Amino acid sequence: MSLSSVFTIWKKEFKSYFNTLLAYVCLGTFLMFMGIIFGVFLFQYMQYTQQQAMSPNIQTISIEVVIEGFYNLMHVILLLILPLFTMKLFSEEGKNKTMVLLLTSPIKAIDLVLGKFLGAFSLYSLMLLSTLIFPLFLSFFAAEGTNIGLDWSVVASTYLGIYIVGACYIAVGLFWSSITDNQFVAVTLTLLCNLGIYFIPGSDGYTSESLALLSHFSLNEHFSGFLKGIFDVKALVYFFSFFLFWMLLSYKSIQSRHWRS
Amino acid sequence: MIIVDQLTKKYGNFSAVDALSFEVPKGQVLGLLGPNGAGKSTTMKMLTAFLPPSAGSVSIAGSDVVAEHLKIKKNVGFLPEDPPLYDDMRVTEYLSFVAELKKVDKKNIRQNVKKVIEDCGLSDMQNRIIATLSKGYRQRVGIAQALVNNPDLVILDEPTIGLDPAQIIEIRKLIQSLGKERTVILSTHILPEVMVTCDRVIIINKGKLVADKMVSEIKENDLEREYLAIVAGEQV
Numbered sequence: 001m002s003l004s005s006v007f008t009i010w011k012k013e014f015k016s017y018f019n020t021l022l023a024y025v026c027l028g029t030f031l032m033f034m035g036i037i038f039g040v041f042l043f044q045y046m047q048y049t050q051q052q053a054m055s056p057n058i059q060t061i062s063i064e065v066v067i068e069g070f071y072n073l074m075h076v077i078l079l080l081i082l083p084l085f086t087m088k089l090f091s092e093e094g095k096n097k098t099m100v101l102l103l104t105s106p107i108k109a110i111d112l113v114l115g116k117f118l119g120a121f122s123l124y125s126l127m128l129l130s131t132l133i134f135p136l137f138l139s140f141f142a143a144e145g146t147n148i149g150l151d152w153s154v155v156a157s158t159y160l161g162i163y164i165v166g167a168c169y170i171a172v173g174l175f176w177s178s179i180t181d182n183q184f185v186a187v188t189l190t191l192l193c194n195l196g197i198y199f200i201p202g203s204d205g206y207t208s209e210s211l212a213l214l215s216h217f218s219l220n221e222h223f224s225g226f227l228k229g230i231f232d233v234k235a236l237v238y239f240f241s242f243f244l245f246w247m248l249l250s251y252k253s254i255q256s257r258h259w260r261s
Numbered sequence: 262m263i264i265v266d267q268l269t270k271k272y273g274n275f276s277a278v279d280a281l282s283f284e285v286p287k288g289q290v291l292g293l294l295g296p297n298g299a300g301k302s303t304t305m306k307m308l309t310a311f312l313p314p315s316a317g318s319v320s321i322a323g324s325d326v327v328a329e330h331l332k333i334k335k336n337v338g339f340l341p342e343d344p345p346l347y348d349d350m351r352v353t354e355y356l357s358f359v360a361e362l363k364k365v366d367k368k369n370i371r372q373n374v375k376k377v378i379e380d381c382g383l384s385d386m387q388n389r390i391i392a393t394l395s396k397g398y399r400q401r402v403g404i405a406q407a408l409v410n411n412p413d414l415v416i417l418d419e420p421t422i423g424l425d426p427a428q429i430i431e432i433r434k435l436i437q438s439l440g441k442e443r444t445v446i447l448s449t450h451i452l453p454e455v456m457v458t459c460d461r462v463i464i465i466n467k468g469k470l471v472a473d474k475m476v477s478e479i480k481e482n483d484l485e486r487e488y489l490a491i492v493a494g495e496q497v
Contacts (some may be wrong), residue, residue, distance in 0.1 A: 005362075006366075008361040012358055016347070019349035020349060079370070096345070096348065097343040097345055099345075100339075100341045100345050101362070101406070102309060102335070104310065105362040106334040106362075107334075107362060249312055
């Protein structure tokens with residue numbers, strides 16, 4: 001592995017997102033959706049607390065529940081939008097015949113895969129960073145003397161979880177992009193794969209015990225802890241192996257390119 | 262400089278390149294001639310360590326293409342049939358990227374890029390986005406890309422394709438000037454091009470070497486006659 005090669009690819013990938021409209025459209029759409037959802041959630045929460053103030057027998061809901069719902073939705077939107085970040089990574093190189101350039105340069109498959117991953121991951125980091133405006137808004141709001149208190153440790157663990165999950169979806173997309181020169185095929189396969197992974201039910205979704213073993217593969221089962229501020233080593237191991245598995249597949253796929261063309 | 266020994270590439274039962282052997286001394290400009298599908302491009306891809314050979318070996322400046330491919334890739338410039346261009350980049354940006362990929366020393370990158378831009382006649386186009394360039398200029402950027410790492414060996418797959426007559430003359434001059442300090446291998450369909458630019462010509466047909474001559478030893482019509490005899494022989 002050579003860091004300078006990784007950096008060369010990384011820089012090129014990240015810059016190329018901004019050469020087209022793709023990055024702007026994705027960032028804009030994502031923030032717009034999140035903004036609308038945030039507004040609706042907050043509005044409903046305020047209505048509910050007003051009702052509750054008038055008739056005290058209604059159960060109180062803490063702001064954490066609302067935040068958890070908000071980030072659960074963010075997770076869904078991410079799994080739909082991240083395939084757009086990754087679809088071009090290798091497919092475009094194949095289609096434009098630039099793969100020849102990369103493969104006749106003194107650069108190893110591992111550097112190529114890592115650089116590509118980091119390119120998409122940086123754009124994703126930027127996107128996630130911009131969503132920090134929502135909890136910041138809430139904490140500002142809380143200072144106004146309402147009963148909304150924000151637990152920053154939960155916010156931190158939520159962001160850690162989302163960040164890791166996003167990295168995993170990018171790794172999935174990277175692989176599907178590496179096996180086809182067609183971006184549409186890459187994005188479709190990534191979406192199907194992401195949805196498949198998303199819908200593996202957690203441990204309470206099974207009727208038979210042998211099927212319940214599947215819950216060990218459930219992404220949501222491992223992700224939900226982060227939203228509640230629970231730091232679980234098992235979840236970290238799960239996501240790390242998930243990530244490594246897909247990165248390894250990409251690596252093998254790029255390595256085998258030499259033997260295919 | 263280059264020793265090709267019994268080089269073979271098989272796709273299933275089909276041999277694209279069949280036990281090809283030749284040597285190229287340093288500083289020679291070698292032309293590869295042959296009909297479509299003769300194995301020229303496949304041979305070039307194996308020389309650049311893009312494709313691994315099925316059998317046989319290639320050694321460039323004493324390094325084996327398979328075992329020491331990273332070392333070789335650093336010192337070889339390659340223009341494939343389709344120039345590997347990123348349409349959304351600017352010419353200078355693209356050439357700097359390629360120089361970085363080829364591990365040119367950071368301090369030399371600017372200077373190398375500037376030199377190839379001048380050599381390939383791209384000065385007026387250096388800030389243009391590649392997508393807006395005409396086919397001829399795209400081809401020139403492709404050639405510039407193959408030279409930006411100042412390689413000892415330059416491999417060009419049909420370098421003058423898509424260029425207008427004036428540009429062809431310029432590029433031929435460029436290739437001739439390259440031959441002074443480097444080894445050049447180029448493939449082409451154009452017979453007179455070989456006579457003008459190359460020191461030596463190899464004709465390949467069906468993956469096999471069928472002729473190997475110094476250009477100074479052939480009269481202009483001989484090459485054409487010989488070439489046509491080979492192509493005709495294939496059809497009989």
